[in-house]
Amino acid sequence: MTRIEETVSDSKSQLPVNQAPKYTEENPWLESLKTIVLSGILAIGIRTFVAEARYIPSGSMLPTLEINDRLIIDKLSYHFKDPQRGDIIVFSPTPALQKENFKDAFIKRVIGLPGDKVQVKLRVVYVNDQPIQEQYIQEQPNYDYGPVVVPENQYLVLGDNRNNSYDSHYWGFVPRENIIGQAVIRFFPFNRMGGIDSADN
Numbered sequence: 001m002t003r004i005e006e007t008v009s010d011s012k013s014q015l016p017v018n019q020a021p022k023y024t025e026e027n028p029w030l031e032s033l034k035t036i037v038l039s040g041i042l043a044i045g046i047r048t049f050v051a052e053a054r055y056i057p058s059g060s061m062l063p064t065l066e067i068n069d070r071l072i073i074d075k076l077s078y079h080f081k082d083p084q085r086g087d088i089i090v091f092s093p094t095p096a097l098q099k100e101n102f103k104d105a106f107i108k109r110v111i112g113l114p115g116d117k118v119q120v121k122l123r124v125v126y127v128n129d130q131p132i133q134e135q136y137i138q139e140q141p142n143y144d145y146g147p148v149v150v151p152e153n154q155y156l157v158l159g160d161n162r163n164n165s166y167d168s169h170y171w172g173f174v175p176r177e178n179i180i181g182q183a184v185i186r187f188f189p190f191n192r193m194g195g196i197d198s199a200d201n
Helices: 008-013 028-049 095-099
Strands: 051-055 070-074 088-091 106-112 117-121 124-127 145-149 154-158 179-188
Touching: 051 179, 088 154, 106 124
Parallel strands: none
Antiparallel strands: 051 070, 070 179, 088 106, 088 179, 106 154, 117 124, 117 145
């Protein structure tokens, strides 16, 4: 950083008694440019570290989230706490998904936490041998899966539209470092605006 030094005592002694110091007005275009640049830096900082907007491109989270819903993703909270069962999370493609050339982020619901035993059997999801209550799903799953134990620092996620979701029961677990944030607010469409509750089971 360049160091700027100002000496005010010398400049005062050189001014005539009746003469006030002159101040130059900055160019208004320059002021506008500064404002735009600072606003851009602030917006980038917020999007990178605090929150960002996302839209829903598919029906894998029906009925909770509909196609073209616009959401606010909280990117800050998971720096201070771990994801919980029932959270709806956004995550970058896992290594398995990257091998299939997926590049866009996914959104799913956390079902299994690190160390959990998860199984889908007879149209019911079990976590640690206990059936979980899922009022939010589109329909009961028509597949069997597991049992599997979720590895350390990884999460098992499923779409609420259980029979039309490409999720952990196909491609495995989500590493902690791939999680971008938690979906917390729907801001569009306006008639469905509001918070997105986690379903803690």
